[in-house]
Structures are given as C-alpha cells and as structure tokens.
Amino acid sequence: MRLLLLLLLLLLALIGSAAAQAIRGFNSGGIGPKGPKSQQDFEAEFNKIKNLPGTGPFTSIRLFTMIQPNTASDPTVAIPAAISTQTRLLLGLWASAGQDAFNNELTALKAAITQHGEKFTSLIDAISCGSEDLYRITPTGIANKAGIGASPDTLVQYIQQLxxxxxxxxxxxxxxxxxxxxxxWVNESNFAVTKAVDWLGMDGYPYYEKEHENTISNAGQLFFDSYNKTVAVSQGKPVHVTETGWPVAGPKSGLAVASVENAKKYWDQVACRLLGSVDTWWFTLDDAKADPGEISFSSIKPDLGDPLFELSCPGE
Structure with missing residues (x-):
C-alpha cells in the first residue's frame, strides 16, 4: 500500500511538473506601424513578454513567416533577436502563396540554420507549415474574403518538404x-493534414462565431467546446492553442462586443484556464496597428506600454 501511495505521489508530481512547463507565448507579426520590424524592435517586444506585471513570464513567440519583409528569402531578423534575448520560437512558414513562395520559405529556414546553428535551433518550440490555409478555402473563409488558401493535399506535400x-x-x-x-480541424476532408503533423495548432475566436450565442458571458464555454471537439478528432495527437483572444476595440460581431472590459473577462475565462496547462500562444501582445480605428486584439498599450487590463490569474 505504501509503495502504491509513493507511486501515485510520483505520478502526480510528474503531471504537475509537465503542466508547469506548458508554453506561454504570444503571436508576433513582422510588420509594425512604421513598417517592417527591426531586430531591435523584436528584442524590445521579446523582453516585454518576459516582464509583464501580474502574470508568469511568457517565453515563446509565434512567427507567421521565415522571411524578412521586402526580401525574397532572407531570414527574418526575429531570429537573431530571439537568440539575443533567449526567447523561444514557434516558427511559421507561409503556405498559401504557391510552391515558389514556399520554396523561398524553406530557403530562409535553411539559411537561418546554417547561419546560427544550434544557437537558433535550440530555441525552436516547433515549426508550423502554414496558418489557416484550410480555413481560407472554406465557404466561410471565401465569404469573409480571407485570401488564398491551400488544399489538404498541398499542405501534406509541403509538410514532407519541410x-x-x-x-x-x-x-x-x-x-x-x-x-x-x-x-x-474537425472537417473530415482535412484529416490527412492531421495525420501528417506531430501536433495540431488550434485557432479559436468565439468573438467571430456569429452563428452562436457569442456573448462574452458564453465565450469561455464556446472556446472550450471547440477545443474539446478538436481534441476528439486529433487522432491522439496533442492539441495546442496557437491563437485566441478578444478584441479591445472594433465592431460588434453577432452578440460579441469588443472592449477592454470584455477582453479582461475573456482572459479570465480562457487564458487563466489554459496558461500553465496547455501550450498557448495568445493573440496578441500588441497589434501595432497604423490605423487606431482598426479592430485590435492588443493586450498592452501602444509602444509596448502597460497592460490594458489586469493579467493576473488565481494562483499566480
């Protein structure tokens, strides 16, 4: 009996340790209000996420492309910034612009590996082949003018090329x-992509789910329903949250109202349940919009300012 108790305590300790190691990250685009971000811009952003008041440190950044803007295939300067600040990376290769463009993404990735070696590769949390490419070819994506996407077969080919x-x-x-x-992810026609990857990156935004009762009071329920549905079809593979958030400003979407107050409520309902237990990249730290009238999912004030709302969670 004593041995069984010790084993149980050890198992619980291991589970707790794994949960404590869950990744906390933010999404980050390569363009700011003044144009392409410099290495110094990224360094300031990366240092900011590690020192946000009221919450445990965020340690990872998700990128959408390997390529520095205004170049054909030069690696993004986010990489030397990550090395300088010891920030981990969920890399992204854009996969909705055709084979030639994807070849450029691969060229940039290989160049970064050659240039920086293990100083770079030791910081990689994972590499994402594409971002919402499947969504963009759905009737909903087309109706929302989400842009060019990619088919499941194309993505499977790209994943193997990667x-x-x-x-x-x-x-x-x-x-x-x-x-x-x-x-x-829950669409059966895309299951070949599920089979091809090591884990699933799930994006979920109750704010946009106008077909449901998407009030802020129901937002947490909608999000975790969608997360559980994704887990149910994941073929036993882990499901991590690569994008979610609530806008602090913007138009009404169904019953959803964008406001700082509601962004805080969504943080309490969703972030405080995810952080520490599920690898999560929140959308977003700073939209850095050139037009202040655009919809914004920022968590902080402009120019890497203070948080717009309290980021604390129970137990932190």
Missing part, C-alpha cells in the same frame, strides 16, 4: 505542426 529540408540539420528533431481554425 521534414526533408531539416533532415540532417541541427533542427532535425523539431516538431512539425500546422495551424488552422478549429472548424478546419
């Missing part, structure tokens, strides 16, 4: 994922 590209490099052990909306 695996081939990092084979026999210091990045060979990196997990490969794809990021898409939860509605794309």
């Amino acid at each position: 695996r081939d590209a990092i084979k026999d490099t210091p990045a060979s052990g990196a997990k490969i994922t794809h990021v898409d909306t939860w509605t794309a």
Whole structure:
C-alpha cells in the first residue's frame, strides 16, 4: 500500500511538473506601424513578454513567416533577436502563396540554420507549415474574403518538404505542426493534414462565431467546446492553442462586443484556464496597428506600454 501511495505521489508530481512547463507565448507579426520590424524592435517586444506585471513570464513567440519583409528569402531578423534575448520560437512558414513562395520559405529556414546553428535551433518550440490555409478555402473563409488558401493535399506535400529540408540539420528533431481554425480541424476532408503533423495548432475566436450565442458571458464555454471537439478528432495527437483572444476595440460581431472590459473577462475565462496547462500562444501582445480605428486584439498599450487590463490569474 505504501509503495502504491509513493507511486501515485510520483505520478502526480510528474503531471504537475509537465503542466508547469506548458508554453506561454504570444503571436508576433513582422510588420509594425512604421513598417517592417527591426531586430531591435523584436528584442524590445521579446523582453516585454518576459516582464509583464501580474502574470508568469511568457517565453515563446509565434512567427507567421521565415522571411524578412521586402526580401525574397532572407531570414527574418526575429531570429537573431530571439537568440539575443533567449526567447523561444514557434516558427511559421507561409503556405498559401504557391510552391515558389514556399520554396523561398524553406530557403530562409535553411539559411537561418546554417547561419546560427544550434544557437537558433535550440530555441525552436516547433515549426508550423502554414496558418489557416484550410480555413481560407472554406465557404466561410471565401465569404469573409480571407485570401488564398491551400488544399489538404498541398499542405501534406509541403509538410514532407519541410521534414526533408531539416533532415540532417541541427533542427532535425523539431516538431512539425500546422495551424488552422478549429472548424478546419474537425472537417473530415482535412484529416490527412492531421495525420501528417506531430501536433495540431488550434485557432479559436468565439468573438467571430456569429452563428452562436457569442456573448462574452458564453465565450469561455464556446472556446472550450471547440477545443474539446478538436481534441476528439486529433487522432491522439496533442492539441495546442496557437491563437485566441478578444478584441479591445472594433465592431460588434453577432452578440460579441469588443472592449477592454470584455477582453479582461475573456482572459479570465480562457487564458487563466489554459496558461500553465496547455501550450498557448495568445493573440496578441500588441497589434501595432497604423490605423487606431482598426479592430485590435492588443493586450498592452501602444509602444509596448502597460497592460490594458489586469493579467493576473488565481494562483499566480
């Protein structure tokens, strides 16, 4: 009996340790209000996420492309910024612009590996092949003018090309994922992509779910319903949250109202349940919108200012 008790305590300790190691991250685009971000811009942003008041440190940034803006295939300067600040990365390769463009993404990735070696690859949390490509080819994505997407077959080919590209490099052990909306993941026609990846990156925004009762009071329920539905079709693979959030400003969406107050409520309902237990990249730290009238999911004031709302959670 005593041995069983000790084993149970050890198991609980291991589970608790794994939960404590869950990744906390933010999404980050390569363009700011003044144009393409510099290495110094990224460094300031990366240092900011580690020192947000009221919450445990965030340690990871999700990128959408490997390519520095206004270049054909030069690696993003977010990489030396991450090395300088020891910030971990969920890398992204844009996969909705055709094979030639994807080849440029692979070229940038391989160049970064060659240039920085293990200083870079040791910081990789995973590499995402694409972002919401499947959603963009759905009737909803087309109606919302979400842009050009990619088919499941195309993504499976790209995923294999990515695996081939990092084979026999210091990045060979990196997990490969794809990021898409939860509605794309539960669509049976996309299950080949599920089979091809190591884990699923799920994007979920109750704010946009106008077909449901998407009031802020029901938002947490909607999000975790969608998360559980994704887990149910994940073929036993982990499901991590790569995007979610609530806008602090913007138009009404169904019954959803954008406001700082509601963004705080959503943080309490969703972030405080995810952080520490599920790998999560929140959307977002700072939208850095050039037009202040645009919809904004920022968590902080402009110019890497103070949080717009309290980021504390019970137990932190």
